[in-house]
Amino acid sequence: MSDIPVTSLPHAIPHPRERMMSWVASVDHKQIGILYMTTAFFFFLCGGVEALLMRAQLAFPEEHFLSPGAYDQIFTMHGTTMVFLFGMPVLIGLANYLVPLMIGARDVAFPRLNAFSYWLLFFGGLMLYFSFFAGGAPNVGWFSYAPLSEKPFSTSPGIDYWALSLLVLGIGSVAAGINLIVTILTLRVKGMTIRRLPLFVWMTLVTSILIVMALPALNVDLVMLLIDRKLGGNFFAMAATGGSAILWQHFFWAFGHPEVYILALPAFGIISEVIPVFSRKAIFGYGYIAASTVAIGILSFAVWAHHMFAVGLGRPWDVAFAAGSMLIAIPTGVKIFNWIATMWGGSIRFTTSMLYAIGFLIFFTIGGLSGVTLAVFPIDWQVHDTYYIVAHLHYVLFGGTAFAVFAGLYYWFPKFTGRMLSERLGKWNFWLTVIGFNTTFMVQHALGILGMPRRAWTYPNLPYWGILNLISSIGAFILGIAILVLIVNIWVSLKHGERASDNPWGAWSLEWATSSPPPPENFEKVPPVRSRRPLWDLVHPDDPDWLHGNA
Amino acid sequence: MNRYKLAMVLFILSEGTFFGLLILAYVYFRATTGSEPIAAHVLDPLKTGIFSVCLFASSGTMELGIKSLRKKNFAGLRFWLVATILLGATFLVGQGMEYLHLYRSDITISRNIFGTSFFTLTGFHGLHVFLGLVVLLIMLGLGMSKDFLAKHETAVEVASYYWHFVDVVWVVIFTVVYLWVFL
Ligand SMILES: [Cu+2]
Numbered sequence: 001m002s003d004i005p006v007t008s009l010p011h012a013i014p015h016p017r018e019r020m021m022s023w024v025a026s027v028d029h030k031q032i033g034i035l036y037m038t039t040a041f042f043f044f045l046c047g048g049v050e051a052l053l054m055r056a057q058l059a060f061p062e063e064h065f066l067s068p069g070a071y072d073q074i075f076t077m078h079g080t081t082m083v084f085l086f087g088m089p090v091l092i093g094l095a096n097y098l099v100p101l102m103i104g105a106r107d108v109a110f111p112r113l114n115a116f117s118y119w120l121l122f123f124g125g126l127m128l129y130f131s132f133f134a135g136g137a138p139n140v141g142w143f144s145y146a147p148l149s150e151k152p153f154s155t156s157p158g159i160d161y162w163a164l165s166l167l168v169l170g171i172g173s174v175a176a177g178i179n180l181i182v183t184i185l186t187l188r189v190k191g192m193t194i195r196r197l198p199l200f201v202w203m204t205l206v207t208s209i210l211i212v213m214a215l216p217a218l219n220v221d222l223v224m225l226l227i228d229r230k231l232g233g234n235f236f237a238m239a240a241t242g243g244s245a246i247l248w249q250h251f252f253w254a255f256g257h258p259e260v261y262i263l264a265l266p267a268f269g270i271i272s273e274v275i276p277v278f279s280r281k282a283i284f285g286y287g288y289i290a291a292s293t294v295a296i297g298i299l300s301f302a303v304w305a306h307h308m309f310a311v312g313l314g315r316p317w318d319v320a321f322a323a324g325s326m327l328i329a330i331p332t333g334v335k336i337f338n339w340i341a342t343m344w345g346g347s348i349r350f351t352t353s354m355l356y357a358i359g360f361l362i363f364f365t366i367g368g369l370s371g372v373t374l375a376v377f378p379i380d381w382q383v384h385d386t387y388y389i390v391a392h393l394h395y396v397l398f399g400g401t402a403f404a405v406f407a408g409l410y411y412w413f414p415k416f417t418g419r420m421l422s423e424r425l426g427k428w429n430f431w432l433t434v435i436g437f438n439t440t441f442m443v444q445h446a447l448g449i450l451g452m453p454r455r456a457w458t459y460p461n462l463p464y465w466g467i468l469n470l471i472s473s474i475g476a477f478i479l480g481i482a483i484l485v486l487i488v489n490i491w492v493s494l495k496h497g498e499r500a501s502d503n504p505w506g507a508w509s510l511e512w513a514t515s516s517p518p519p520p521e522n523f524e525k526v527p528p529v530r531s532r533r534p535l536w537d538l539v540h541p542d543d544p545d546w547l548h549g550n551a
Numbered sequence: 552m553n554r555y556k557l558a559m560v561l562f563i564l565s566e567g568t569f570f571g572l573l574i575l576a577y578v579y580f581r582a583t584t585g586s587e588p589i590a591a592h593v594l595d596p597l598k599t600g601i602f603s604v605c606l607f608a609s610s611g612t613m614e615l616g617i618k619s620l621r622k623k624n625f626a627g628l629r630f631w632l633v634a635t636i637l638l639g640a641t642f643l644v645g646q647g648m649e650y651l652h653l654y655r656s657d658i659t660i661s662r663n664i665f666g667t668s669f670f671t672l673t674g675f676h677g678l679h680v681f682l683g684l685v686v687l688l689i690m691l692g693l694g695m696s697k698d699f700l701a702k703h704e705t706a707v708e709v710a711s712y713y714w715h716f717v718d719v720v721w722v723v724i725f726t727v728v729y730l731w732v733f734l
Contacts (some may be wrong), residue, residue, distance in 0.1 A: 109554045109558070110554075110558065150635050174562075174565050177561075178558050178562060178565070179558075180563045181557075181561055182554050182557050182558050182561070185552060185557060186552050186553075186554045186557065189555075211563060212561055212565045213564065213565065213568055215565070216566070216568040216569035216572065217568065217570060217572055219570055220572040220573055220576070223671070223675075224576070224671065227660065227667065227671055228667075231660050231661060232660070233661060233667040233671070234574070234661070234663060234664045234666075234667045235658055235667055235668070235671075236662070240586065241582075241662070241663040242580055242584035242586040242663055242664025242665070243580075243664050243666055243667075244579070244580070244583070247576060247579065251572060251576075254572075312670050394690075506675030
């Protein structure tokens with residue numbers, strides 16, 4: 001490269017077609033991060049429409065709005081979409097954008113591999129949705145239990161599409177995970193030691209290790225299923241020729257439980273960045289948060305069979321997996337206390353981002369507590385496959401992960417775009433989300449305890465079932481309106497939003513040291529890193545963190 | 552830390568998990584199902600053993616190639632790469648002959664759980680050997696230029712990591728699938 005700083009070169013205004021091309025051919029981590037996030041948001045809307053269709057069908061007893069076959073396809077696509085096409089890509093995209101900036105790097109370790117990962121997501125997602133036009137979408141639930149997913153019981157090509165596209169997505173995720181790990185371990189700017197990494201980077205590191213180690217379990221399951229379906233194999237057949245349907249469940253949940261933490265840990269990372277900044281206090285117990293994450297990462301591989309209490313694995317196994325699952329609540333609880341202690345005595349600014357972070361604390365804790373009740377396997381037997389499970393997982397994944405994603409969106413949007421999101425629309429968006437979310441899912445705990453099975457197309461008019469379902473459906477549509485407000489907010493703010501300064505929130509991590517949005521090369525000069533809060537040190541040369549032994 | 556080596560180590564960890572679970576599935580079915588035919592009645596450990604020796608030896612020739620590379624003996628590297636590729640290809644030919652033999656005795660992937668798990672496990676391994684051969688061929692092609700080898704020593708080293716991995720996986724598969732028949 002020449003000595004002329006890139007920013008001082010004249011910018012030609014690109015032809016629209018070239019602008020398009022600059023995205024398609026991009027290997028820049030910021031552009032790829034944005035591509036990941038917008039693709040994920042698009043699929044979030046698809047999954048959201050599917051959720052509304054389901055709630056419309058369930059609003060009243062014995063309704064015929066959807067056919068049973070359509071309903072099966074829609075709940076399967078909803079789950080698959082939200083996990084693989086929204087949850088993972090939005091978090092990987094966020095990490096893609098932020099990790100290099102946070103560690104003072106120019107890009108990820110392998111920019112072309114990064115683009116490859118993204119395009120696998122793009123085409124994998126298209127392939128999954130193409131199944132609607134190719135003979136029907138998958139219709140056996142997002143975990144496709146064998147033997148139902150086997151050829152004799154499900155001839156729909158949707159399941160082949162499901163398995164193939166998840167393989168494509170899985171390969172992309174593993175590549176992205178490897179890329180992020182190598183980036184974090186090898187590209188940190190001088191002074192950015194492992195113990196000074198922003199917690200979001202810490203969480204990304206552990207998540208990426210989980211991705212690299214857990215996705216193969218899903219991939220093995222998928223290739224075995226495809227061999228059964230396409231080549232007449234006998235893996236999960238349960239016939240005289242051998243095979244075991246339980247093996248599908250073991251391998252699926254050996255992936256599936258770590259997957260929960262793949263979706264939760266980056267959310268913890270977002271919360272650990274947002275809460276200190278809006279409490280005007282450094283994070284409380286940095287070391288505990290990082291260490292408890294490592295503990296969660298390890299434990300998450302040892303609790304999978306708590307999804308299989310109804311299989312009848314035998315009492316000793318049930319006890320072991322129940323104990324392990326309860327154990328995992330401890331490192332998670334440690335984090336909740338750390339975040340509350342960070343807020344304690346801070347001067348809190350109730351921005352939309354902070355409100356979402358506080359919402360996360362409350363609703364994720366509720367989801368965590370119902371999770372502990374499910375680890376008690378006699379309770380699990382009672383509510384297995386009911387709406388209690390649906391309520392639990394949505395408190396964890398919507399009240400937890402999605403709330404954190406929204407907190408992160410309001411927090412980093414100025415960095416991504418150079419414009420602030422409207423706080424006024426933000427407050428509407430937040431409160432409608434809180435009301436819609438709780439109205440939808442709180443009553444589902446009760447429905448589950450009353451025995452309403454999940455994934456049932458419709459239901460008889462039993463006492464309370466009608467009214468509770470109607471409340472839940474109304475909540476879902478309020479949630480839909482909340483998301484519309486968010487879309488309007490993004491749309492309006494992109495065009496007319498208040499211009500963002502480099503560091504509009506007075507934050508302390510390196511991504512705020514560069515312009516908003518950052519130039520292609522990220523930094524003209526990375527500020528010295530001598531503590532966990534380099535920008536605090538920069539602004540307070542008389543009272544830097546590294547003087548207090550926080551280095 | 553070299554980023555290419557680290558990335559390959561992580562990739563191998565991921566692939567290792569994949570094979571570990573396939574092997575686990577094989578062992579599980581081997582131990583729990585008695586559906587005929589089973590490994591002991593149809594596999595020929597001696598014949599496959601001879602071809603396996605080729606694959607094991609290819610790890611040695613690969614390492615000799617890396618030694619030459621470190622000494623900047625590029626002609627030596629090319630020689631050992633060719634040897635590695637030939638040994639790897641011999642192994643694949645052996646596997647092909649074995650498959651053909653089994654197929655002629657009507658033992659297929661759909662016959663029973665032994666067929667399914669055997670062909671899946673060894674097939675995925677064979678596929679990995681094949682991909683390794685492609686990588687080594689690319690290294691050999693690029694290695695015709697001195698410039699490349701002088702600048703990209705790591706590329707060849709990283710390829711050798713992958714090759715050793717494929718070899719180690721076969722040590723486990725050979726033990727579990729072929730030597731177990733003697734028990
Ligand atoms: Cu779990």
